[in-house]
Amino acid sequence: MYRYLIRRLFWAGVMFIAVTIVSYIIFFLVPAEPARLICGAQCPPDQVERVRKEVGLDDPVYVQYFRFLGGLMPVDLSPLHLKTPSLGNSYATRQPVNDIIKAAAPVTASLVFGGAILWMLVAVPIGILSALRPRSLLDRAAMVFVLIGISAHPVWIGLILIYFVGYKAGLTPLGGYCDLVNPTTDCGGPVQWASHLILPWITFAILFAALYVRMIRANVLEAMNEDYVRTARAKGAPEWLVMRSHVLRNAMLPVVTMLGMDIGLALGGAVFTETVYGLPGLGKRALEALEGFDLPAVMGIVVFATVCVIIFNLIVDLLYAVIDPRIRLS
Amino acid sequence: MALLEVNDLRTHFRTDDGIVKAVDGVSFEVEKGQTLGIVGESGCGKSVTCLTIMGLNATRNTISSGEALFQGKDLLTMPKRRLRQIRGNDIAMIFQDPMTSLNPVHTIGRQLVEAIKLHRDVTSRQARARALELLKAVGIPRAERRFDDYPHQFSGGMRQRVMIAMALLNDPDLLIADEPTTALDVTTQAQILELMNRLQREFGSAIIIITHDLGVVAETADDVVVMYAARIVERAPVSNLFNRPHMPYTWGLLGSLPRLDTDTERLTQIPGQPPSLLNPPRGCRFHPRCPYVMNICREQEPELLPISDDPGHLQACHLDEQTKDREAEKLAAGNMAEAS
Numbered sequence: 061m062y063r064y065l066i067r068r069l070f071w072a073g074v075m076f077i078a079v080t081i082v083s084y085i086i087f088f089l090v091p092a093e094p095a096r097l098i099c100g101a102q103c104p105p106d107q108v109e110r111v112r113k114e115v116g117l118d119d120p121v122y123v124q125y126f127r128f129l130g131g132l133m134p135v136d137l138s139p140l141h142l143k144t145p146s147l148g149n150s151y152a153t154r155q156p157v158n159d160i161i162k163a164a165a166p167v168t169a170s171l172v173f174g175g176a177i178l179w180m181l182v183a184v185p186i187g188i189l190s191a192l193r194p195r196s197l198l199d200r201a202a203m204v205f206v207l208i209g210i211s212a213h214p215v216w217i218g219l220i221l222i223y224f225v226g227y228k229a230g231l232t233p234l235g236g237y238c239d240l241v242n243p244t245t246d247c248g249g250p251v252q253w254a255s256h257l258i259l260p261w262i263t264f265a266i267l268f269a270a271l272y273v274r275m276i277r278a279n280v281l282e283a284m285n286e287d288y289v290r291t292a293r294a295k296g297a298p299e300w301l302v303m304r305s306h307v308l309r310n311a312m313l314p315v316v317t318m319l320g321m322d323i324g325l326a327l328g329g330a331v332f333t334e335t336v337y338g339l340p341g342l343g344k345r346a347l348e349a350l351e352g353f354d355l356p357a358v359m360g361i362v363v364f365a366t367v368c369v370i371i372f373n374l375i376v377d378l379l380y381a382v383i384d385p386r387i388r389l390s
Numbered sequence: 391m392a393l394l395e396v397n398d399l400r401t402h403f404r405t406d407d408g409i410v411k412a413v414d415g416v417s418f419e420v421e422k423g424q425t426l427g428i429v430g431e432s433g434c435g436k437s438v439t440c441l442t443i444m445g446l447n448a449t450r451n452t453i454s455s456g457e458a459l460f461q462g463k464d465l466l467t468m469p470k471r472r473l474r475q476i477r478g479n480d481i482a483m484i485f486q487d488p489m490t491s492l493n494p495v496h497t498i499g500r501q502l503v504e505a506i507k508l509h510r511d512v513t514s515r516q517a518r519a520r521a522l523e524l525l526k527a528v529g530i531p532r533a534e535r536r537f538d539d540y541p542h543q544f545s546g547g548m549r550q551r552v553m554i555a556m557a558l559l560n561d562p563d564l565l566i567a568d569e570p571t572t573a574l575d576v577t578t579q580a581q582i583l584e585l586m587n588r589l590q591r592e593f594g595s596a597i598i599i600i601t602h603d604l605g606v607v608a609e610t611a612d613d614v615v616v617m618y619a620a621r622i623v624e625r626a627p628v629s630n631l632f633n634r635p636h637m638p639y640t641w642g643l644l645g646s647l648p649r650l651d652t653d654t655e656r657l658t659q660i661p662g663q664p665p666s667l668l669n670p671p672r673g674c675r676f677h678p679r680c681p682y683v684m685n686i687c688r689e690q691e692p693e694l695l696p697i698s699d700d701p702g703h704l705q706a707c708h709l710d711e712q713t714k715d716r717e718a719e720k721l722a723a724g725n726m727a728e729a730s
Contacts, residue, residue, distance in 0.1 A: 286490065287485060287487060287490040287491045288490065288491055288492055288493040288494070290446055290485065290491075291485065291491045291492065291493075291553075291556075292493070292504075293446055293477070294444060294446060294477055294478060294482070294483040294485075295477065295478035295504065295505045295508055295556070296474045296475065296476070296477040296478035296479055296505075296508050296509060297474075297478075297504070297508055298474060305493075305496070305504075306493050309493075309495050309496075310493070310494070310495055313495075383495075384494075384495060385494070385495060385497075385540040385542075386494055386495075386540065386542050
């Protein structure tokens, strides 16, 4: 168990280094001059040069990369003391990137976890019922929904929902975000929070609901044809017991994996949904940072997203060992 | 009254290509405490026959007709609820592939206990004790310690023993074993067959054993049904079938058995492939592969009739009895050893 954990953590570290190096290289391959962007359009050349020195953009790429890694370390070497890992400061706003992420991550997390609950609530019953009655009206309707859900772009769905539900019917706000706990701005609290997120949740969940309906249906259909399901029937088990204890238990194993991986991935930012609803989450911030060649902000979000993926994969692996007896962590 | 009496059983599957007549008018009886062997090539309908009796075919696109009278009550028309009470209690089934027939996410113990509790109003402790008793009876070493193990921690042979234990938990009157040894290696096969023979003596269950292996039939069965292309072509007590087989298909099956007492280098084989059940041949279904084919075989389907001097031996073939006896004698000499 511990050896497995250590091995996993080692590979997580390797993956982390690989992802950040690639991000750095891509950033420096792009022919742009971050120093000029920081300084502003009317900046004279000598001032641009000074900014470049100040931010450290005149150092070679690897020096900048190691400075970035050094910032992430929880200890400082000279003099030796503990410190909070820092992602550096934004080129654009001079704000610490830590603060940017601290502000944006809860927005994305609210969107993703709420959306995940919603899509599972939709996909699990529909997927199971479709599998139980293949080619029935419900199954065909579900498959049409799947096709639409996969084909329709979240931005389009978002705009349609905003127009009809938000603007025409006036049932929900048109966009923006309200904090769940502390009302720092003009709105806040659970009710405002949920009312602002309801359309984003729907928009975000539709694609995943569609994918999960299809996946759960296929898994249940497959599990129903397994020999051990026939064995259970041959024992004289009633249909509900066959479903609950033999079919679903096995059919849901791969769903757990997918759910963990999808949530981990989405926590790095749901760019389309956040953009269309003006949610100040990681996806929207990442987009802004990319447009402004704000390397520290981009890297900060990349680091955060990578960590999310790694952590959720680890959770999935550990959880899998608990729910699937065939997997032993040795 | 026979324990199980199957009359004119038919199971047809609707497919996109047409109707597959997987079982097409099959009749046989199983007496109390006796063993019936059903023999035939893959796809001849032997498994579907038994799944139909158990009501385990997928209900969609399946049409079944005929009768399967178990203790006088028809299993095919019985309410589902009543059939469930019989399944696993009065009739139990063992499947071909022990590797996939047990649920991988539940322990062996849990699956055994489930089978008991579905039919008996007992405490968990009693169910566990019964399950352990059966695990010991089928020869699982250190049964107490293996009770909470998962199927993947057992070998194929051990899993089949677990399946047999599961089938016998509720003292069934009839045990249907669908190729119980096919997926196992030869040594394990012998052990499982011996186990089944021993358990039959102890528990007194009747057994239907489905197999394509005449050796298995010789070792276990009292009566044999030979199936070809969804129909029965020959039916006889085991010694009669081996001594005096009366149907060219049965000769083919017997001829393809490896023998220790002759020097033949190659086994004889039945030429050709079993026919498609979507569109079976006219007349005798075996005629395209039969070396003795006559004109009448192409036109008229032979009925399953008793042979003149042995009413217990039924066969469906147009050949005259002299020819049959002559061919049977040639084969019988070698098969005596195997049958006994």
